[in-house]
Amino acid sequence: MIRVDVEEERKEILKRYRRLLRVAKPLLKSGDAKLIKRAFNVSSEAHKEMRRKSGEPYIYHPLEVALICVEEIGLGTTSIIAALLHDVVEDTDMELEDIERDFGPKVAQIIDGLTKISGVFEYGSSQQAENFRKMLITLSDDVRVILIKLADRLNNMRTLESMPRHKQLKIASETKYLYAPLAHRLGLYSFKSELEDLHLKFTDKETYEFIINKIDETKVSRNKFIKTFIAPIQVELDAQNFKFNIKGRPKSIFSIYSKMKKQNIPFEEVYDLFAIRIIIDTPLENEKADCWQVYSIVTDFYRPNPDRLRDWISTPRANGYESLHTTVMSQTGQWVEVQIRTQRMDDIAERGYAAHWKYKEKENSPEKAAGGLDEWITQVRTLLENNDGSAIEFMDDFRGNLFQDEVFVFTPKGDLKVLPFGATALDFAFEIHSEVGANCIGAKVNQKLVPIGHKLKNGDQVEILTSKKQKPSEDWLKSVVTSRARAKIKDALKEEKKQYILDGKEIVQRKLKQMKMEFSSVVVEQLRAFFETKTTTEFYYKVGRGIIDPTSIKGFKEFKQQKKLKKNTMIQVTDESSFTKEIKNLKGPEHDQLLIGEDMDVVDYILAKCCNPIPGDDVFGFVTVNEGIKIHRTSCPNALELLSNHGNRVIKARWTSQQEIAFLAGLKIVGTDRVGLISDLTKVISNELKVNMRSITVDSDSGIFEGTIKLYVHSTNHLDNLIENLSEVQGVLKVSRFD
Ligand code: MN
Numbered sequence: 001m002i003r004v005d006v007e008e009e010r011k012e013i014l015k016r017y018r019r020l021l022r023v024a025k026p027l028l029k030s031g032d033a034k035l036i037k038r039a040f041n042v043s044s045e046a047h048k049e050m051r052r053k054s055g056e057p058y059i060y061h062p063l064e065v066a067l068i069c070v071e072e073i074g075l076g077t078t079s080i081i082a083a084l085l086h087d088v089v090e091d092t093d094m095e096l097e098d099i100e101r102d103f104g105p106k107v108a109q110i111i112d113g114l115t116k117i118s119g120v121f122e123y124g125s126s127q128q129a130e131n132f133r134k135m136l137i138t139l140s141d142d143v144r145v146i147l148i149k150l151a152d153r154l155n156n157m158r159t160l161e162s163m164p165r166h167k168q169l170k171i172a173s174e175t176k177y178l179y180a181p182l183a184h185r186l187g188l189y190s191f192k193s194e195l196e197d198l199h200l201k202f203t204d205k206e207t208y209e210f211i212i213n214k215i216d217e218t219k220v221s222r223n224k225f226i227k228t229f230i231a232p233i234q235v236e237l238d239a240q241n242f243k244f245n246i247k248g249r250p251k252s253i254f255s256i257y258s259k260m261k262k263q264n265i266p267f268e269e270v271y272d273l274f275a276i277r278i279i280i281d282t283p284l285e286n287e288k289a290d291c292w293q294v295y296s297i298v299t300d301f302y303r304p305n306p307d308r309l310r311d312w313i314s315t316p317r318a319n320g321y322e323s324l325h326t327t328v329m330s331q332t333g334q335w336v337e338v339q340i341r342t343q344r345m346d347d348i349a350e351r352g353y354a355a356h357w358k359y360k361e362k363e364n365s366p367e368k369a370a371g372g373l374d375e376w377i378t379q380v381r382t383l384l385e386n387n388d389g390s391a392i393e394f395m396d397d398f399r400g401n402l403f404q405d406e407v408f409v410f411t412p413k414g415d416l417k418v419l420p421f422g423a424t425a426l427d428f429a430f431e432i433h434s435e436v437g438a439n440c441i442g443a444k445v446n447q448k449l450v451p452i453g454h455k456l457k458n459g460d461q462v463e464i465l466t467s468k469k470q471k472p473s474e475d476w477l478k479s480v481v482t483s484r485a486r487a488k489i490k491d492a493l494k495e496e497k498k499q500y501i502l503d504g505k506e507i508v509q510r511k512l513k514q515m516k517m518e519f520s521s522v523v524v525e526q527l528r529a530f531f532e533t534k535t536t537t538e539f540y541y542k543v544g545r546g547i548i549d550p551t552s553i554k555g556f557k558e559f560k561q562q563k564k565l566k567k568n569t570m571i572q573v574t575d576e577s578s579f580t581k582e583i584k585n586l587k588g589p590e591h592d593q594l595l596i597g598e599d600m601d602v603v604d605y606i607l608a609k610c611c612n613p614i615p616g617d618d619v620f621g622f623v624t625v626n627e628g629i630k631i632h633r634t635s636c637p638n639a640l641e642l643l644s645n646h647g648n649r650v651i652k653a654r655w656t657s658q659q660e661i662a663f664l665a666g667l668k669i670v671g672t673d674r675v676g677l678i679s680d681l682t683k684v685i686s687n688e689l690k691v692n693m694r695s696i697t698v699d700s701d702s703g704i705f706e707g708t709i710k711l712y713v714h715s716t717n718h719l720d721n722l723i724e725n726l727s728e729v730q731g732v733l734k735v736s737r738f739d
Contacts, residue, residue, distance in 0.1 A: 013057060013060070017040055020066055020080070021033065023067060023070050024036070024070045024076075024080060027077070028076075035081060036077065036081060038103075039080070039084040039103065040063075040084055042084075042085065042088070042102065043062050043084045043085050046092040047059050047062070047092065050091065053163055054159060061155060062083060062085070065155050066084050068151040068154055068155060069083045072351070073150075073351055073352070075148075078106055078110070079148055081103055083152075085099060089112075089115045096111065096112055096115075099111055110142055110144055113145035114152070149179075150183055150186075150188065150191055153179045153195070154194065154195065157172070157194075157202075158198065160198065166620065166652045169203065169634055169639075169643055170643050170644070171202075172202040172203055173203070173639060173643035175198070176199040177644040177645075179195055180195040180199065184319070185319055189349055189350060193252035193254065196254035197254050200254050200257055203634060204257075207257060208253060210267075211267065212253060214267045215253070215256075215273075222250070222273070223248070225330075225334075233278070236297045236300070236301075237278075240293070240297070242282075242290070243280065244278060244281070245280075245281075248277075249274055250274045256270055256273065259272075272335065272336075276336060277338075277340075277341070278298070280294060280340075280343070281342070282342055287313070287344070288314070291313055291342065294340045295326060295340055298326065299328065302328035302329055305328070305335065308325070310323075310325040311324055313345075315408060317406070320352065321349055322341065322345040323349065324339070325337060325338070325339050325340075407457060409457075409459070410461045410462070411432070411461075412463045414461075417431055419482060420481055424452065424455055424456065425440070425442070425443035425450055425451070425464065426476065426480050426485060428443070429452075430484055430489075431482065432464060436466055437472075437485060437489075438471060438492060439466040439470045440452055440464055440465070440470065441470050443464050444462070444465065445461070452476070453479035471492065472489045472492040473493075497541060500540075500545045501541045501544055502540075503544035504540030504544030504545070505540045508527070508539075511553045527556055530556045605628050605629035606627060606629075606631070607630070607663065608632045610636055610637065610638050611635070611637070611638070612663065612664050612666065612739060613631050613632065613663070614664075614714075614715060614719065615715040615716070616716030617634075617635075617655075617716060618633065619653050619654070619655070620639075620643075620651065620652065621650070621651035621653040622642050622646070622651070623651065664694065664711070664712055665710070665711060665712075665719055666708060666709070666737065667708065667709045667710075667723065667736070667738070668707070668734075669681065669708070669732060669735050670705065670735075671705045671729075671731045672703055672704065672705060672731045673703055673704065674730070677731055677732075678696075678707070680730070681707070681732075684726055685711065685726075692712040693709060694710040696708070705731070708738070
């Protein structure tokens, strides 16, 4: 039991509320403070009886979210009110109408977008995807929904410690999968970095803390280096009367982690641990010239790498990011990234959309400020209007748009078009006009004839060739990357498809009748799973088009009969709750966690091949449609997708200690080649107790040896031991585990 000092708590709540008001003060117009006070009172009254998992009063959460909105995004009164009330409709008796009556339609609309839909979980749909889609529909009306949602998520991530482990994993994965890219796309870089760092903290705490310690340890020498590096630049900037500010900041923990992982290098070898940022204060009309002047000063002292010059001032990124980046060689032979930008650009880089707004109003120059972001919102709107597929499909499309890097191409008349990286001639055609897209037969890129699937490069000039006889086909979807083109092609195909689906449904009905089986949603769902299609519609379609042979439906009947016979030995699991029920039936209450090893005989589960978990790994169970439960490592490349899209199918799992089952693991060995190396390696392996080698492949190229070994081990301890012994073999440089 937690003892609570009510009086103390009340004081603390008021203290936090006053802090919010103080920070918001410069943004408030007359009468605003009164509205905020009312929202605060309504919210604290509504959440009065509630506490967060940490035991703290619930009202801390909306107060913090509101504070993030003001302090870190720069949002105003409407957003503060919406943030204070954002959980009220979902968690308490208050209705949306109450909010609308008391705070007006704008606030009500934002809160509606923020409130999750409650519903029953089904196959082929995903609760989270639906929620996300709903949120984005509101985005087309008001981008503040997204910004408040991000603030909400940030506070939840900051306070994730008190959540149970499986919830931590689910929330952290969702954050990495959706919210961090979303923050990035909106230009909220500090949000994005913090969300990614927190994701790492809750999925791989050990590495997270390791990197933090390393950054700390190297701080003194880094600061010394930065000081020497910037000294001559400072002198010259002063001499030329620049108003400036220079920062040398380490990169985010997550970006260091990604570098280490991607390049498979230790912390010490990550060379661009930090970037130098020169922020100048200069009027709008001089921005570009002054930034290049600073560039000129920097490169007078240090030689730049011509491949690493990035000019996002002449052509800002789609999320509004503007900056001039160069990488130069320092006196000590180390490459250093230098970012040059103005105060305005820096504000936009840190605070994204909200800062855009601010400058848009101030400078009264809509073209400059609106640019890519408005375009992006328009894109999302098109996507929403054209999409009537499943929410998961929609989210994939949307994510596609989030991660894009851009290519810049030109029309024959020289108009600039910005397309996502990997865009093709066909994407370009649809970008021009949907009719041009639908009739596209090819293109001329820089005067040369190319097919519709030709990938465009920066600076290409593209002319589309059309024919009235041309019409979109299914494989066109493989040739496009933009959601606009996909949507248009799907529209055209849909008409055609509809007929196939109707035909397919009729055939299935007829077949089932012939086999004296009932045509019901349960049977159809089983058929869908049997034929391994994603949705029932797709199943009908495949039958209608003859991709699935109607006579093979008979095979399903036989399969079902066999299954009935086996039923006593195998549990049919359909979702988490029925799983938990089954487990409880079998093992009595208090047992909602899958014990790998022990439950082997009662529950049908297998170890996922994508990540080959072994005892000791952090794992979770995932209910699949046809193959029972699969066990994945939490670090599995597929884990993010599974946890965030299908959280309801995730089952807690842990290893039992007493077992002697062998598990497949892979090792990669790099070293300098010499005679007898392989035999030495295999000797170590066969000397190790109870290790069985399954395969070994070796590549040797000009003296460098690279081998992969697959073997059966019992646990991570066991494997670590083996790695250590292998590392000691003469000539071996590195031994690492791979999935
Ligand atoms: Mn919340």
